[in-house]
Amino acid sequence: MALPAIVPYPMPAADELPANRVGWTVDPARAVLLVHDLQNYFLSAYDRRAAPVPELLANVAELKKNATRLDVPVLYTAQPGGQSAEERGLQQDFWGPGLPADEHLAAIADEVAPDAGDAVLTKWKYSGFVRTDLLERLREQGRDQIVITGVYAHIGVLMTACDAWMQDIQAFVVADAVADFSADDHATALRWAAGKCAVVTTARTVFEGK
Secondary structure (H helix, E strand, O other): OOOOOOOOOOOOOHHHOOOOOOOOOOOOOOEEEEEEOOEHHHHOOOOOOOOOHHHHHHHHHHHHHHHHHOOOOEEEEEOOOOOOHHHHOOHHHHHOOOOOOOHHHHOEOHHHOOOOOOEEEEOOOOOOOOOOOHHHHHHHOOOOEEEEEEEOHHHHHHHHHHHHHHOOOEEEEEEEEEEOOOHHHHHHHHHHHHHHOEEEEOHHHHOOOO
C-alpha cells in the first residue's frame, strides 16, 4: 500500500499529446496556477535526478515565474503528515497511513517552493476541491480557469481537473508539468482529461503570447 518505486520515463513530447475536444485558451485575467502535491514525500518515489522529475520541476518553476509576471494567483495543495486513521478515511485502505509526521517530507520541493503571497491549501483527498476552500478562493477572485501541475497525473491531478469541470471551471492539465507512476499512467491521464474534462497543453504554450 506504500508508494511504488517509479522507474524513470521520458516526459511526453508535444507531438505525442492527445487531441483536445475543446479549444479553450488560458486568459491570465481568469486563471490560477495550481501546484498539486509537489511535496518531497511524493517525489521520493522517483529518482529525482532522472526523467521526468528534472523536467517536471523546471517546467513548474517556469510556469510560476510567468504566472507572477502576469498577476496570475499561484495556489498549492499539500497533504499534512501524521494523519490519523479518521483523517485518512478510505485512503488508508488504498495507500496506508500516508505521509509521516516529517517536516522535510511534508515540505514542497525547494525548486518550486511557495513565494510570499502564494496560498498553500491543506489537502485531504484526491481532488484539490474536497475539504478545502479552493472553490471559494476561485469564486472570490473572479477566476474560472485553473492550470494544473504536479503529481500524480492519473490520481489527484485528474480528479482535480474533473472536479473543476463539474464546477464549470475550465481546467488545463500541463502535460510536461505533471508526472505519474509510469509513462502509461501519464498518457492515460492525459487522454482521459483531453476527452472528458480539460485541455491538455504544455508548459511552453500555457502563457504563450501573453
